[in-house]
Amino acid sequence: MSFKRIALIMVLVLILSGMSISAFGIGIAAGLEPLGGLPGSNMLLSIKPDGSPLLWGVGFTFGENLVSLGITGDYWFANEPLIGFLNYYIGLGFYFGYTNVNDSNSVQLGGRIPIGLNVFPVSPLELFLEITPTLTQVISDPFVFPNFSFGLQGAIGLRLWSR
16 A cells, blocks of 8 residues: 555544544644744644544645655643633644655654644634644664654644534
8 A cells, every 4th residue: 555545544534533523623733934833744634622632633745746744643731721811732742744855755753742822712713823842753764763853843723613
């Protein structure tokens, strides 16, 4: 089975697992390049089941000379009011990023600590801003372990909630 088929199956499983919950938030997270952006395509579909501490992000790009895939999975320990209608959240998660441009591969596998702010200005809209410190194992040829690097990811986005 080709990488493209495996990636497409993974994306569909993530989307369907998020939609099997009765209420969920679905939206877009756009990477903030000055803060390191997001893995893979730098634009992720964001899926969060209501009442669950889990949040998933998935995005991909396929073209003649380009393949990229990004997946994030976070467990939120807190999502509490900060001031008035402004909330904060903090969690622990993982990410996977794969890019192939003209047969040159780049693979990232790492842990992340999402720290963000979110607001619900009007129902059913949620807006969020996130800064995420990361620890990455670089996967290259030749493979070297450990080959860790510290970094940042940043995103801004929105989710629409079904209730």
